[in-house]
Amino acid sequence: MQTIQEYVEANKQRFLDELFDLLRLPSVSADPKFKGDVEKTAAFVAEKLKEAGADNVEICQTAGYPIVYGEKIIDPALPTVLTYGHYDVQPADPYELWDTPPFEPTIRDGKIYARGSADDKGQFYMHVKAFEYMMKNNALPCNIKFMIEGEEEVGSINLGNFVKENKEKLKADVIVISDTSMISLETPSLETGLRGLSYVEVEVTGPNRDLHSGVYGGAVANPATILAKLIASLHDEHNHIAIPGFYDDVVELTQEERDELNKAPFEIEAYQEDLGIQEVWGEEGYSTIERTGTRPTLEVNGIWGGYIGEGAKTVLPSKAYAKISMRLVPNQNSQRITDLFKKHFEAIAPDCVKVEVKPHHGGEPVVTPTDSIAYKAAEKALTETFGIKPIPTRGGGSIPIVALFEEVLGLKTVLLGFGLNSDNLHSPNEKYGVENYLKGISTIPLFHKYYAELNK
Ligand code: BES
Ligand code: MN
Ligand code: MN
Numbered sequence: 001m002q003t004i005q006e007y008v009e010a011n012k013q014r015f016l017d018e019l020f021d022l023l024r025l026p027s028v029s030a031d032p033k034f035k036g037d038v039e040k041t042a043a044f045v046a047e048k049l050k051e052a053g054a055d056n057v058e059i060c061q062t063a064g065y066p067i068v069y070g071e072k073i074i075d076p077a078l079p080t081v082l083t084y085g086h087y088d089v090q091p092a093d094p095y096e097l098w099d100t101p102p103f104e105p106t107i108r109d110g111k112i113y114a115r116g117s118a119d120d121k122g123q124f125y126m127h128v129k130a131f132e133y134m135m136k137n138n139a140l141p142c143n144i145k146f147m148i149e150g151e152e153e154v155g156s157i158n159l160g161n162f163v164k165e166n167k168e169k170l171k172a173d174v175i176v177i178s179d180t181s182m183i184s185l186e187t188p189s190l191e192t193g194l195r196g197l198s199y200v201e202v203e204v205t206g207p208n209r210d211l212h213s214g215v216y217g218g219a220v221a222n223p224a225t226i227l228a229k230l231i232a233s234l235h236d237e238h239n240h241i242a243i244p245g246f247y248d249d250v251v252e253l254t255q256e257e258r259d260e261l262n263k264a265p266f267e268i269e270a271y272q273e274d275l276g277i278q279e280v281w282g283e284e285g286y287s288t289i290e291r292t293g294t295r296p297t298l299e300v301n302g303i304w305g306g307y308i309g310e311g312a313k314t315v316l317p318s319k320a321y322a323k324i325s326m327r328l329v330p331n332q333n334s335q336r337i338t339d340l341f342k343k344h345f346e347a348i349a350p351d352c353v354k355v356e357v358k359p360h361h362g363g364e365p366v367v368t369p370t371d372s373i374a375y376k377a378a379e380k381a382l383t384e385t386f387g388i389k390p391i392p393t394r395g396g397g398s399i400p401i402v403a404l405f406e407e408v409l410g411l412k413t414v415l416l417g418f419g420l421n422s423d424n425l426h427s428p429n430e431k432y433g434v435e436n437y438l439k440g441i442s443t444i445p446l447f448h449k450y451y452a453e454l455n456k
Contacts, residue, residue, distance in 0.1 A: 004442050007133045012438055015129050016112075018048065019437070022087075022121050023105040023114040029065060029088035029154045038150055041087045042066045045128075045148050052128050053135035054146065060166075062158035065150030069169070072135070073143045079455045080143035081448060082172035082411070084401070085124025085179060086152030089116035090426045097428035110434050117432035118423040123178040124148055126418065126437060130444035139445060141452035145172055149401075152179075155199075155361030156401045163401075163408050173455075174374040175405050176447065178440060180395050180417030185435060187265055188386040190378055191395035191415040193293065194402055196328030196365035198337040202227070202345060203356045204320045210306075211316040221352035223320040224305045230348060230355075231322060234298055238284040241298050241326075243344045249331045253294055261294065262287055264391055274422060293394030297327045323360075327396065334362030363400020366413070373454045374414045381446035382416075385439055397425075416447060 002010070027041035028034040042059050045068045050057045054070030065088065073080075092102035092115045100106045105114035112122060127146070134140040147170065149159050163170060180191040206223035207216070236242045253261070266289055272280060282291040291297070305320030307313040326337055342357040349355040369375060370392050382390040395415070402413050418440040424430045 001137045001139070002133075004130075004133055004445050007137070008438050008442050011129075015438070015441065016107075016434070018129075019112070019117075019122055019125050020105045020114075022048075022125060023112070023116055024103055026092070026103045027088050027116070027150065028091050029151050030091050038065050038088060042068050042150055045087050046070070048125075048128050049131075049146055052132035054131070060162065062151075062162055064154075064158045067150070067159065067162055068148040069146065071143070071145040072131070072140060074140055075143070078142045079174070079452060080145060080172040081451060082145045082147060082170060082175045083124070083127045084175055084177045084405075085127065085146075085148045086120045086150065087124070087148050088150045088153050089119065089121070090153050092428075094428065099429055102428075102430070107434060111431040112434060112437070113429055113431045115430050117430055118419040118436075119425045119430065120152070120179045122432040122437050123418060123440065126178060126440035127176075127444055129441045130448075133441070134445050134448065139449075141449050142455075143172075144448070145170065152399070152401070155363070157361065159401050160404055160408075163404060167409060170409055172409070172411060174372075174451070175402075175409075175411050175413040176374070176378075176416055177399065177402070177413055178416050178418060178444075179399060180397065180415045181419045181421045181423070182390070182417055183264060183393065184420065185386070185433070185439070186388075188382045188388065188390040189264065189393045190375070190382070190390045191368075191417055192370055192375075192392045193329075193367040193394040194365065194415070195293075195296070195396060195398050196332060196334050196403070197361070197363045197398045197400060198326040198328060198334045198341065199323070199360035199362060200325075200338060200341055201323050201358045201360060202230075202321065203358070204230070204305075204349070205318060205354045205356075206352070207316070207318055210318050213314045213316040217316050220316060221350070222316050223353050224317055226350065226353050227303070227305070227320040227322060230345065231300055231303070231324075233348060239282055240284070241296065243298075243340055245340050246296070246337065249333065249336070250296060251330045253290075258290065258294075261289055261394060264289060264393055289393075292396035294329060296329050296332060299325055299327075301325055327398065328365045330365050330367055332365060334364055338362060361400070363398050364403035365398075366403045366406065367394075368402075368413050368415060372412055372414075374412065374451055377447050377450035377454055378414045378416050380450045381443045384446055385443040414447075416444070418443075
């Protein structure tokens with residue numbers, strides 16, 4: 001029997017080659033242009049699960065993109081780990097900002113550059129390779145199920161129904177997900193929370209058509225100006241969100257919990273330098289770690305209207321638009337927050353314009369336990385790989401399905417992420433460290449081993 005280290009050492013080139021094949025498939029779920037490629041990616045994942053030794057591999061069709069399922073049940077009396085991941089990726093636009101093409105993976109300075117390298121292909125594929133090792137070496141200590149979906153980046157629209165309709169198939173004891181970040185390879189960490197999300201689009205309409213800005217300007221409200229004012233009013237002078245009732249359900253952390261989170265190593269100068277900013281910004285009274293992990297936020301994701309083409313056009317636009325997202329923390333509820341936003345935004349709009357608020361997808365916040373067997377197993381596994389005990393952190397991102405897993409399947413999740421916040425997720429030049437990938441593959445079998453052992 002080979003140890004996992006020996007196996008990784010002997011197979012690392014193949015592990016990279018296979019990941020590269022996966023990364024070459026542009027599985028962008030948001031853009032219908034890539035429909036064929038997204039479907040090919042599902043087939044690729046199914047094939048790799050089969051090759052690794054999974055049984056009952058299925059490409060489960062949904063109203064949208066399919067969910068790939070596979071399992072290995074070695075003994076119904078043993079615990080079952082359900083591994084979740086997503087094979088879809090964010091759009092790669094704007095392509096011109098990439099140093100190398102997003103779907104032609106390349107290694108530079110020990111990092112794999114490609115769309116989806118960290119989010120989430122490079123991360124879920126570690127589980128497939130770790131599973132291959134456990135199968136080949138008779139080292140699978142528990143049952144394992146895989147559910148890899150293709151719509152995470154568009155809000156997991158069909159996964160909720162799939163989970164509700166397949167409770168028996170998905171029966172397990174814990175969910176493990178590698179789709180989050182750790183602090184660094186020197187300071188491993190485990191995310192113990194994900195924020196929820198409310199996403200809305202607003203449309204502000206002024207006159208019934210675009211107007212000559214000289215003939216009508218100054219006499220008719222410009223929807224772009226009004227939208228800018230409305231948006232600016234959503235934060236007060238302390239950078240608190242100024243929507244009445246917005247904070248009502250927010251659970252404040254105890255001073256002890258805050259101190260604990262703030263102990264995580266964080267260099268504000270390095271953070272500012274990396275981002276090319278002079279100074280950080282945010283809600284008064286909270287540290288950067290708290291602002292991104294434990295506090296709700298409101299961000300404009302896009303704003304447009306009027307003429308944005310080459311040269312100048314003197315026009316007073318009829319319409320202006322914005323996409324706005326709010327990140328939520330326990331115990332905020334995305335439907336309630338979306339309703340509050342809509343009510344407030346409509347109330348503050350002046351009579352010279354009409355506003356419409358259109359809700360998009362949402363998701364609920366979660367905090368995952370740190371006193372569970374699964375958390376302890378993850379902690380032990382990371383400690384063994386990295387030689388230092390991982391620290392618990394709160395992540396700023398969202399994986400909306402995690403709250404639903406808890407609600408529908410009654411299962412808790414372990415966020416065993418190996419990415420870094422600086423991996424440029426959703427940005428040009430997304431990357432994932434070769435070392436993160438290989439260390440992830442080495443750590444996962446240890447997680448399963450300790451999870452099975454601690455369950456005895
Ligand atoms: N993997 C990310 C979420 C993430 C990233 C969590 C880093 C923690 C640390 C996931 O793919 C993602 O991007 N989620 C979206 C939400 C979705 C509804 C589009 C997000 O957070 O914006
Ligand atoms: Mn992801
Ligand atoms: Mn993502």
